[in-house]
Amino acid sequence: MAILEVKDLQAGYGKVDVLFGVSFSLEPGQSLGIVGPNGAGKSTLMKAIAGEVALKSGSVHLQGSPISGKKPEDVVRLGLSLVPEGRQIFGGLTVTENLMLGLTGRRDKASSKQALDQVRGLFPVLNTHAEYQAGMLSGGQQQQLAIARALVADPKVLLLDEPSLGLAPTVIMDVFSKLKEIIALGTSVVIVEQRAHLVTAFAEKTLIIRAGKVQATLTPEDAKDEVALRRAYFGAGA
Protein backbone atom coordinates (compact mmCIF):
# COMPACT_ATOMS: atom_id res chain seq x y z
CA MET A 1 0.00 0.00 0.00
CA ALA A 2 1.28 3.47 -0.89
CA ILE A 3 2.23 5.53 2.14
CA LEU A 4 1.18 8.74 0.40
CA GLU A 5 -1.32 8.87 -2.42
CA VAL A 6 -2.33 12.10 -4.15
CA LYS A 7 -5.21 11.84 -6.63
CA ASP A 8 -6.40 14.50 -9.10
CA LEU A 9 -5.40 17.26 -6.73
CA GLN A 10 -6.68 20.69 -7.70
CA ALA A 11 -5.81 23.70 -5.52
CA GLY A 12 -5.12 27.42 -5.66
CA TYR A 13 -5.61 30.74 -3.95
CA GLY A 14 -9.06 32.32 -4.05
CA LYS A 15 -10.34 32.18 -7.59
CA VAL A 16 -6.91 31.49 -9.04
CA ASP A 17 -6.22 27.82 -9.66
CA VAL A 18 -2.58 26.73 -9.47
CA LEU A 19 -2.74 22.94 -9.59
CA PHE A 20 -4.84 21.07 -12.14
CA GLY A 21 -5.28 17.41 -11.28
CA VAL A 22 -1.91 16.36 -9.89
CA SER A 23 -1.61 12.66 -9.04
CA PHE A 24 1.23 10.54 -7.70
CA SER A 25 1.94 7.90 -5.09
CA LEU A 26 4.86 7.22 -2.79
CA GLU A 27 5.85 3.85 -1.36
CA PRO A 28 7.22 3.39 2.17
CA GLY A 29 10.91 4.32 2.39
CA GLN A 30 10.87 5.77 -1.12
CA SER A 31 12.16 9.18 -2.22
CA LEU A 32 10.31 11.34 -4.72
CA GLY A 33 11.58 14.49 -6.39
CA ILE A 34 9.35 17.23 -7.73
CA VAL A 35 10.95 19.75 -10.04
CA GLY A 36 9.73 22.50 -12.28
CA PRO A 37 10.24 26.16 -13.14
CA ASN A 38 9.15 29.09 -11.00
CA GLY A 39 5.38 29.34 -10.68
CA ALA A 40 4.81 25.71 -11.68
CA GLY A 41 2.89 25.05 -8.48
CA LYS A 42 5.48 22.99 -6.59
CA SER A 43 5.21 24.84 -3.28
CA THR A 44 1.43 25.01 -3.56
CA LEU A 45 1.42 21.23 -3.97
CA MET A 46 3.45 20.81 -0.77
CA LYS A 47 1.17 23.22 1.11
CA ALA A 48 -1.95 21.50 -0.17
CA ILE A 49 -0.70 18.09 0.97
CA ALA A 50 0.29 19.47 4.38
CA GLY A 51 -3.10 21.17 4.86
CA GLU A 52 -1.90 24.76 4.51
CA VAL A 53 -3.79 25.34 1.26
CA ALA A 54 -7.35 24.07 0.86
CA LEU A 55 -8.02 21.54 -1.92
CA LYS A 56 -10.61 22.46 -4.54
CA SER A 57 -10.96 18.84 -5.56
CA GLY A 58 -9.07 15.58 -5.42
CA SER A 59 -7.76 13.72 -2.42
CA VAL A 60 -4.68 13.00 -0.32
CA HIS A 61 -4.33 9.71 1.56
CA LEU A 62 -1.65 8.98 4.14
CA GLN A 63 -1.21 5.28 4.96
CA GLY A 64 -4.60 4.69 3.37
CA SER A 65 -6.46 7.28 5.45
CA PRO A 66 -7.73 10.53 3.94
CA ILE A 67 -6.01 13.68 5.19
CA SER A 68 -7.57 16.10 2.69
CA GLY A 69 -9.28 19.02 4.44
CA LYS A 70 -7.44 18.46 7.71
CA LYS A 71 -5.65 21.33 9.45
CA PRO A 72 -1.82 21.43 9.28
CA GLU A 73 -1.59 20.79 13.04
CA ASP A 74 -3.63 17.59 12.58
CA VAL A 75 -1.77 16.44 9.48
CA VAL A 76 1.57 16.49 11.33
CA ARG A 77 0.04 14.36 14.10
CA LEU A 78 -1.03 11.83 11.49
CA GLY A 79 2.56 11.44 10.36
CA LEU A 80 3.33 13.97 7.62
CA SER A 81 5.74 16.85 8.23
CA LEU A 82 6.65 19.73 5.94
CA VAL A 83 9.96 21.59 6.02
CA PRO A 84 8.79 24.83 4.43
CA GLU A 85 10.58 26.89 1.82
CA GLY A 86 13.11 29.28 3.35
CA ARG A 87 13.45 26.97 6.39
CA GLN A 88 11.28 29.20 8.60
CA ILE A 89 13.15 28.42 11.77
CA PHE A 90 12.33 30.62 14.74
CA GLY A 91 15.41 32.84 14.75
CA GLY A 92 14.68 34.41 18.12
CA LEU A 93 14.36 31.05 19.87
CA THR A 94 17.25 28.74 20.76
CA VAL A 95 18.07 25.61 18.80
CA THR A 96 16.68 23.51 21.66
CA GLU A 97 13.46 25.53 21.77
CA ASN A 98 13.02 25.04 18.02
CA LEU A 99 13.39 21.29 18.50
CA MET A 100 10.97 21.33 21.45
CA LEU A 101 8.41 22.99 19.19
CA GLY A 102 8.90 20.16 16.73
CA LEU A 103 7.82 17.74 19.46
CA THR A 104 4.40 19.43 19.59
CA GLY A 105 3.21 17.35 16.67
CA ARG A 106 4.58 14.08 18.01
CA ARG A 107 1.99 11.47 18.97
CA ASP A 108 4.21 9.37 21.21
CA LYS A 109 5.37 11.91 23.79
CA ALA A 110 6.97 9.21 25.99
CA SER A 111 9.80 8.72 23.50
CA SER A 112 10.45 12.44 22.94
CA LYS A 113 13.88 12.29 24.53
CA GLN A 114 14.99 9.45 22.25
CA ALA A 115 13.74 11.44 19.26
CA LEU A 116 15.80 14.46 20.34
CA ASP A 117 18.86 12.28 20.90
CA GLN A 118 18.38 10.69 17.49
CA VAL A 119 18.27 13.99 15.57
CA ARG A 120 21.19 15.32 17.59
CA GLY A 121 23.10 12.24 16.54
CA LEU A 122 22.14 12.82 12.94
CA PHE A 123 22.96 16.54 13.10
CA PRO A 124 25.75 16.93 15.71
CA VAL A 125 25.86 20.70 15.16
CA LEU A 126 22.49 20.96 16.91
CA ASN A 127 24.08 19.46 20.00
CA THR A 128 27.09 21.74 20.05
CA HIS A 129 24.94 24.81 19.34
CA ALA A 130 21.98 23.78 21.51
CA GLU A 131 21.66 27.07 23.38
CA TYR A 132 22.48 29.32 20.42
CA GLN A 133 19.74 31.53 19.05
CA ALA A 134 18.66 29.75 15.87
CA GLY A 135 19.00 32.99 13.88
CA MET A 136 22.73 32.97 14.62
CA LEU A 137 23.30 29.67 12.76
CA SER A 138 24.64 29.54 9.22
CA GLY A 139 22.23 28.78 6.36
CA GLY A 140 23.28 25.14 6.22
CA GLN A 141 22.95 24.74 9.98
CA GLN A 142 19.52 26.36 9.87
CA GLN A 143 18.46 23.89 7.18
CA GLN A 144 19.66 21.03 9.34
CA LEU A 145 17.67 22.47 12.24
CA ALA A 146 14.55 22.80 10.08
CA ILE A 147 14.84 19.16 8.99
CA ALA A 148 15.59 17.96 12.54
CA ARG A 149 12.63 19.95 13.90
CA ALA A 150 10.33 18.20 11.44
CA LEU A 151 11.91 14.79 12.15
CA VAL A 152 11.32 14.86 15.92
CA ALA A 153 7.59 14.66 15.18
CA ASP A 154 8.35 11.13 13.87
CA PRO A 155 6.84 11.59 10.40
CA LYS A 156 6.21 8.68 8.09
CA VAL A 157 6.49 11.14 5.19
CA LEU A 158 8.78 14.15 5.17
CA LEU A 159 8.12 16.92 2.63
CA LEU A 160 10.96 19.34 1.90
CA ASP A 161 10.34 22.52 -0.05
CA GLU A 162 13.54 23.72 -1.73
CA PRO A 163 16.02 22.51 0.90
CA SER A 164 18.96 23.78 -1.19
CA LEU A 165 17.67 27.36 -1.35
CA GLY A 166 20.44 29.84 -0.57
CA LEU A 167 23.01 27.19 0.31
CA ALA A 168 26.56 26.78 -1.01
CA PRO A 169 27.11 23.70 -3.23
CA THR A 170 29.18 21.84 -0.61
CA VAL A 171 26.52 22.50 2.03
CA ILE A 172 23.83 21.24 -0.37
CA MET A 173 25.71 17.98 -0.73
CA ASP A 174 25.88 17.68 3.08
CA VAL A 175 22.13 18.25 3.36
CA PHE A 176 21.36 15.66 0.68
CA SER A 177 23.67 13.10 2.29
CA LYS A 178 21.72 13.59 5.54
CA LEU A 179 18.50 13.05 3.59
CA LYS A 180 19.92 9.72 2.38
CA GLU A 181 20.45 8.71 6.01
CA ILE A 182 16.88 9.75 6.88
CA ILE A 183 15.48 7.66 4.03
CA ALA A 184 17.63 4.72 5.16
CA LEU A 185 15.99 5.02 8.58
CA GLY A 186 12.63 4.35 6.91
CA THR A 187 11.13 7.80 6.38
CA SER A 188 9.67 8.46 2.94
CA VAL A 189 10.81 11.78 1.50
CA VAL A 190 9.37 14.18 -1.06
CA ILE A 191 11.75 16.91 -2.19
CA VAL A 192 10.68 19.95 -4.17
CA GLU A 193 13.57 21.60 -5.96
CA GLN A 194 14.43 23.90 -8.82
CA ARG A 195 17.75 22.09 -9.24
CA ALA A 196 16.40 19.40 -11.55
CA HIS A 197 19.70 17.62 -12.10
CA LEU A 198 20.43 17.27 -8.41
CA VAL A 199 17.03 15.88 -7.45
CA THR A 200 16.60 13.64 -10.47
CA ALA A 201 19.93 11.99 -9.67
CA PHE A 202 18.98 11.69 -5.98
CA ALA A 203 15.36 10.53 -5.91
CA GLU A 204 14.04 7.16 -7.01
CA LYS A 205 11.59 8.95 -9.27
CA THR A 206 11.07 12.60 -10.09
CA LEU A 207 7.98 14.38 -11.35
CA ILE A 208 8.30 17.36 -13.66
CA ILE A 209 5.56 19.89 -12.92
CA ARG A 210 4.72 22.71 -15.30
CA ALA A 211 1.64 24.94 -15.27
CA GLY A 212 0.15 22.99 -12.39
CA LYS A 213 0.29 19.58 -14.07
CA VAL A 214 2.61 16.60 -13.97
CA GLN A 215 4.31 16.65 -17.37
CA ALA A 216 6.75 13.76 -17.04
CA THR A 217 8.21 11.23 -14.65
CA LEU A 218 11.97 10.75 -14.59
CA THR A 219 14.36 8.23 -13.05
CA PRO A 220 17.98 8.74 -11.91
CA GLU A 221 19.06 7.39 -15.33
CA ASP A 222 17.47 10.46 -16.97
CA ALA A 223 19.80 12.76 -14.98
CA LYS A 224 22.63 11.61 -17.23
CA ASP A 225 20.89 12.89 -20.36
CA GLU A 226 21.20 16.66 -20.08
CA VAL A 227 19.20 17.39 -23.25
CA ALA A 228 16.29 15.14 -22.35
CA LEU A 229 16.25 16.61 -18.84
CA ARG A 230 16.17 20.17 -20.13
CA ARG A 231 13.41 19.28 -22.60
CA ALA A 232 11.33 17.67 -19.86
CA TYR A 233 11.90 20.64 -17.57
CA PHE A 234 11.10 23.47 -19.98
CA GLY A 235 8.86 21.69 -22.48
CA ALA A 236 9.26 20.42 -26.01
CA GLY A 237 10.51 23.76 -27.39
CA ALA A 238 13.61 23.85 -25.16
Added chain:
Amino acid sequence: MQAILDAISLGGTYALAALGLGLVFGVMRLVNFAHAELITISAYVMVVTNDLPLLISFLLASLVAALLAILTELAIYRRLRGTGPAIMLIASFGLSVGLQKSYELIFGALPRSAAVAPWMTGSFEFAGLNFTISSLVTVAITIAILLAMGYLVERTTLGLQLRAAATDFKTARLLGVRSNRLIGSAFAISGILASAVGFILVVENPQVDPMFGLNITILALVGIVIGGISSLRGAALGGFIVGFILSILNTFLGNARVYAYSYLFLAVVIILLVRPGGILSKRNEMERV
Protein backbone atom coordinates in the same frame (compact mmCIF):
# COMPACT_ATOMS: atom_id res chain seq x y z
CA MET B 1 9.31 59.13 46.92
CA GLN B 2 5.54 58.64 46.90
CA ALA B 3 5.48 60.20 43.40
CA ILE B 4 8.00 57.64 42.16
CA LEU B 5 6.06 54.81 43.82
CA ASP B 6 2.82 56.10 42.26
CA ALA B 7 4.54 56.26 38.86
CA ILE B 8 5.84 52.70 39.21
CA SER B 9 2.39 51.61 40.34
CA LEU B 10 0.61 53.24 37.38
CA GLY B 11 3.34 52.05 35.01
CA GLY B 12 2.85 48.51 36.27
CA THR B 13 -0.92 48.71 35.77
CA TYR B 14 -0.44 49.92 32.20
CA ALA B 15 2.14 47.17 31.65
CA LEU B 16 -0.48 44.57 32.62
CA ALA B 17 -3.02 46.11 30.26
CA ALA B 18 -0.44 46.23 27.45
CA LEU B 19 0.59 42.64 28.12
CA GLY B 20 -3.02 41.46 27.71
CA LEU B 21 -3.30 43.33 24.43
CA GLY B 22 0.14 42.14 23.30
CA LEU B 23 -0.69 38.48 23.94
CA VAL B 24 -3.70 38.58 21.64
CA PHE B 25 -1.87 40.68 19.06
CA GLY B 26 0.98 38.17 19.10
CA VAL B 27 -1.15 35.20 18.10
CA MET B 28 -3.77 36.90 15.92
CA ARG B 29 -2.29 40.20 14.73
CA LEU B 30 -5.45 41.68 16.23
CA VAL B 31 -5.52 45.02 18.04
CA ASN B 32 -8.34 44.07 20.38
CA PHE B 33 -10.12 47.29 21.37
CA ALA B 34 -12.68 45.19 23.23
CA HIS B 35 -9.94 44.52 25.82
CA ALA B 36 -11.29 47.68 27.46
CA GLU B 37 -14.61 45.96 28.07
CA LEU B 38 -12.85 43.00 29.73
CA ILE B 39 -11.38 45.47 32.22
CA THR B 40 -14.79 47.10 32.63
CA ILE B 41 -16.72 43.86 33.22
CA SER B 42 -14.23 42.71 35.85
CA ALA B 43 -14.61 46.05 37.66
CA TYR B 44 -18.41 45.72 37.50
CA VAL B 45 -18.23 42.17 38.88
CA MET B 46 -16.08 43.34 41.79
CA VAL B 47 -18.49 46.17 42.56
CA VAL B 48 -21.54 43.91 42.33
CA THR B 49 -19.93 41.16 44.46
CA ASN B 50 -18.39 43.56 46.94
CA ASP B 51 -20.15 41.83 49.84
CA LEU B 52 -18.20 38.64 49.18
CA PRO B 53 -14.65 38.13 50.45
CA LEU B 54 -12.20 40.06 48.27
CA LEU B 55 -10.44 36.96 46.94
CA ILE B 56 -13.73 35.33 45.90
CA SER B 57 -14.87 38.59 44.30
CA PHE B 58 -11.60 38.87 42.36
CA LEU B 59 -11.69 35.22 41.25
CA LEU B 60 -15.25 35.71 40.03
CA ALA B 61 -14.19 38.83 38.12
CA SER B 62 -11.26 36.93 36.55
CA LEU B 63 -13.52 34.06 35.58
CA VAL B 64 -16.11 36.35 33.98
CA ALA B 65 -13.45 38.35 32.10
CA ALA B 66 -11.72 35.18 30.88
CA LEU B 67 -15.02 33.63 29.76
CA LEU B 68 -16.08 36.83 28.01
CA ALA B 69 -12.70 36.96 26.25
CA ILE B 70 -13.08 33.36 25.08
CA LEU B 71 -16.68 34.02 24.02
CA THR B 72 -15.67 37.01 21.87
CA GLU B 73 -13.00 34.85 20.25
CA LEU B 74 -15.40 31.99 19.55
CA ALA B 75 -18.35 34.10 18.43
CA ILE B 76 -16.62 36.81 16.41
CA TYR B 77 -12.88 36.71 15.90
CA ARG B 78 -12.68 33.02 14.99
CA ARG B 79 -15.19 33.54 12.20
CA LEU B 80 -13.19 36.48 10.85
CA ARG B 81 -9.77 34.83 10.86
CA GLY B 82 -8.03 35.27 7.56
CA THR B 83 -10.17 38.22 6.51
CA GLY B 84 -7.35 40.72 7.07
CA PRO B 85 -6.26 43.04 9.88
CA ALA B 86 -8.51 45.96 8.85
CA ILE B 87 -11.69 43.91 9.13
CA MET B 88 -10.58 42.42 12.44
CA LEU B 89 -9.81 45.91 13.75
CA ILE B 90 -13.24 47.25 12.75
CA ALA B 91 -14.86 44.17 14.29
CA SER B 92 -13.05 44.83 17.57
CA PHE B 93 -14.30 48.45 17.47
CA GLY B 94 -17.82 47.20 16.87
CA LEU B 95 -17.52 44.63 19.63
CA SER B 96 -16.19 47.26 22.02
CA VAL B 97 -19.13 49.61 21.37
CA GLY B 98 -21.62 46.72 21.48
CA LEU B 99 -20.31 45.58 24.85
CA GLN B 100 -20.39 49.14 26.22
CA LYS B 101 -24.05 49.42 25.25
CA SER B 102 -24.77 46.00 26.76
CA TYR B 103 -23.21 47.12 30.04
CA GLU B 104 -25.36 50.25 29.88
CA LEU B 105 -28.46 48.05 29.58
CA ILE B 106 -27.37 45.69 32.34
CA PHE B 107 -25.77 48.06 34.86
CA GLY B 108 -27.22 51.42 33.81
CA ALA B 109 -25.54 54.46 32.26
CA LEU B 110 -24.73 56.03 35.61
CA PRO B 111 -21.61 54.86 37.46
CA ARG B 112 -21.98 51.95 39.87
CA SER B 113 -19.83 52.28 42.91
CA ALA B 114 -18.69 50.30 45.93
CA ALA B 115 -15.65 50.54 48.15
CA VAL B 116 -13.64 47.58 46.90
CA ALA B 117 -10.82 46.73 49.35
CA PRO B 118 -11.25 49.93 51.41
CA TRP B 119 -8.21 48.97 53.51
CA MET B 120 -6.07 49.75 50.48
CA THR B 121 -7.02 53.41 50.41
CA GLY B 122 -5.15 54.18 53.64
CA SER B 123 -1.57 55.35 54.00
CA PHE B 124 1.32 54.88 56.41
CA GLU B 125 4.63 56.51 57.27
CA PHE B 126 7.97 54.81 56.86
CA ALA B 127 11.37 56.45 57.40
CA GLY B 128 9.69 59.83 57.47
CA LEU B 129 8.01 59.25 54.10
CA ASN B 130 4.29 58.78 53.47
CA PHE B 131 3.15 55.81 51.35
CA THR B 132 -0.34 54.83 50.20
CA ILE B 133 -1.15 51.16 50.70
CA SER B 134 -2.79 50.92 47.27
CA SER B 135 0.43 51.93 45.50
CA LEU B 136 2.44 49.33 47.38
CA VAL B 137 -0.14 46.61 46.82
CA THR B 138 -0.40 47.53 43.14
CA VAL B 139 3.37 47.31 42.72
CA ALA B 140 3.40 43.96 44.55
CA ILE B 141 0.54 42.57 42.43
CA THR B 142 2.14 43.83 39.24
CA ILE B 143 5.52 42.33 40.06
CA ALA B 144 3.89 39.00 41.01
CA ILE B 145 1.85 38.87 37.78
CA LEU B 146 4.77 39.94 35.59
CA LEU B 147 6.96 37.26 37.19
CA ALA B 148 4.22 34.67 36.67
CA MET B 149 3.79 35.78 33.07
CA GLY B 150 7.56 35.70 32.58
CA TYR B 151 7.59 32.11 33.85
CA LEU B 152 4.62 31.17 31.68
CA VAL B 153 6.09 32.67 28.53
CA GLU B 154 9.73 31.67 29.02
CA ARG B 155 9.48 28.34 30.83
CA THR B 156 6.33 26.51 29.77
CA THR B 157 5.27 24.71 26.60
CA LEU B 158 2.32 27.08 26.23
CA GLY B 159 4.71 30.04 26.49
CA LEU B 160 7.03 28.54 23.88
CA GLN B 161 4.09 28.05 21.54
CA LEU B 162 2.89 31.62 22.19
CA ARG B 163 6.34 32.99 21.36
CA ALA B 164 6.58 30.88 18.22
CA ALA B 165 3.07 31.80 17.08
CA ALA B 166 3.80 35.48 17.67
CA THR B 167 6.75 35.15 15.28
CA ASP B 168 5.23 32.91 12.60
CA PHE B 169 1.86 31.29 13.24
CA LYS B 170 1.83 29.36 9.94
CA THR B 171 5.05 27.54 10.72
CA ALA B 172 3.96 26.94 14.32
CA ARG B 173 0.84 25.20 12.99
CA LEU B 174 2.94 23.08 10.63
CA LEU B 175 4.77 21.84 13.72
CA GLY B 176 1.54 20.84 15.41
CA VAL B 177 0.63 23.91 17.45
CA ARG B 178 -3.16 23.81 17.71
CA SER B 179 -4.32 27.22 16.59
CA ASN B 180 -7.75 27.28 18.23
CA ARG B 181 -6.42 26.07 21.57
CA LEU B 182 -3.50 28.53 21.54
CA ILE B 183 -5.61 31.52 20.55
CA GLY B 184 -8.26 30.57 23.13
CA SER B 185 -5.56 30.37 25.80
CA ALA B 186 -4.19 33.78 24.81
CA PHE B 187 -7.68 35.30 25.05
CA ALA B 188 -8.31 33.65 28.44
CA ILE B 189 -5.00 34.91 29.83
CA SER B 190 -5.71 38.39 28.44
CA GLY B 191 -9.06 38.27 30.28
CA ILE B 192 -7.33 37.36 33.54
CA LEU B 193 -4.79 40.16 33.05
CA ALA B 194 -7.69 42.54 32.33
CA SER B 195 -9.31 41.52 35.61
CA ALA B 196 -6.10 42.36 37.50
CA VAL B 197 -6.12 45.78 35.83
CA GLY B 198 -9.82 46.17 36.63
CA PHE B 199 -9.14 45.36 40.29
CA ILE B 200 -6.31 47.90 40.57
CA LEU B 201 -8.38 50.59 38.85
CA VAL B 202 -11.56 49.99 40.83
CA VAL B 203 -9.67 50.31 44.11
CA GLU B 204 -8.34 53.70 42.99
CA ASN B 205 -11.59 54.81 41.39
CA PRO B 206 -14.67 52.92 42.58
CA GLN B 207 -16.99 54.65 40.06
CA VAL B 208 -17.52 52.07 37.30
CA ASP B 209 -19.30 53.13 34.13
CA PRO B 210 -19.54 51.38 30.72
CA MET B 211 -16.40 53.18 29.47
CA PHE B 212 -14.36 52.45 32.58
CA GLY B 213 -11.58 50.52 30.81
CA LEU B 214 -11.36 52.59 27.65
CA ASN B 215 -8.77 55.19 28.64
CA ILE B 216 -6.16 52.75 29.94
CA THR B 217 -6.67 50.47 26.92
CA ILE B 218 -6.01 53.27 24.43
CA LEU B 219 -2.90 54.34 26.33
CA ALA B 220 -1.76 50.71 26.67
CA LEU B 221 -2.09 50.43 22.88
CA VAL B 222 0.22 53.42 22.58
CA GLY B 223 2.50 51.57 24.99
CA ILE B 224 2.70 48.39 22.93
CA VAL B 225 3.51 50.43 19.83
CA ILE B 226 6.40 52.24 21.48
CA GLY B 227 7.60 49.08 23.23
CA GLY B 228 7.60 46.92 20.12
CA ILE B 229 4.30 45.54 18.97
CA SER B 230 5.47 42.00 18.24
CA SER B 231 7.21 41.38 21.52
CA LEU B 232 5.55 40.65 24.84
CA ARG B 233 8.49 42.14 26.68
CA GLY B 234 8.20 45.22 24.48
CA ALA B 235 4.47 45.49 25.16
CA ALA B 236 4.97 45.34 28.92
CA LEU B 237 7.88 47.77 28.80
CA GLY B 238 5.98 50.22 26.57
CA GLY B 239 2.92 50.07 28.79
CA PHE B 240 5.08 50.71 31.82
CA ILE B 241 6.79 53.69 30.18
CA VAL B 242 3.45 55.27 29.23
CA GLY B 243 1.99 54.83 32.72
CA PHE B 244 5.18 56.00 34.40
CA ILE B 245 5.52 59.14 32.28
CA LEU B 246 1.83 59.98 32.68
CA SER B 247 1.98 59.65 36.46
CA ILE B 248 5.14 61.77 36.73
CA LEU B 249 3.61 64.44 34.46
CA ASN B 250 0.40 64.52 36.49
CA THR B 251 2.39 64.92 39.71
CA PHE B 252 4.85 67.57 38.61
CA LEU B 253 2.84 69.67 36.14
CA GLY B 254 0.56 71.05 38.87
CA ASN B 255 -2.13 73.21 37.31
CA ALA B 256 -0.70 72.52 33.86
CA ARG B 257 -1.60 68.82 34.16
CA VAL B 258 -4.24 69.34 31.48
CA TYR B 259 -1.28 69.27 29.09
CA ALA B 260 -0.04 65.93 30.45
CA TYR B 261 -1.32 63.99 27.41
CA SER B 262 0.32 66.50 25.05
CA TYR B 263 3.70 65.97 26.69
CA LEU B 264 3.12 62.21 26.81
CA PHE B 265 2.42 62.00 23.09
CA LEU B 266 5.36 64.29 22.36
CA ALA B 267 7.54 61.77 24.19
CA VAL B 268 5.90 58.96 22.20
CA VAL B 269 6.62 60.72 18.89
CA ILE B 270 10.26 61.23 19.88
CA ILE B 271 10.63 57.56 20.87
CA LEU B 272 9.08 56.44 17.57
CA LEU B 273 11.29 58.79 15.56
CA VAL B 274 14.36 57.23 17.18
CA ARG B 275 13.01 53.63 17.20
CA PRO B 276 10.24 53.43 14.55
CA GLY B 277 9.50 49.77 15.26
CA GLY B 278 9.41 50.27 19.01
CA ILE B 279 12.05 50.09 21.70
CA LEU B 280 12.51 46.31 21.64
CA SER B 281 11.82 45.74 17.96
CA LYS B 282 14.08 43.84 15.61
CA ARG B 283 14.34 44.63 11.95
CA ASN B 284 12.01 41.85 10.77
CA GLU B 285 9.37 42.87 13.30
CA MET B 286 9.60 46.43 12.01
CA GLU B 287 8.84 45.27 8.50
CA ARG B 288 5.79 43.31 9.65
CA VAL B 289 4.41 46.24 11.68
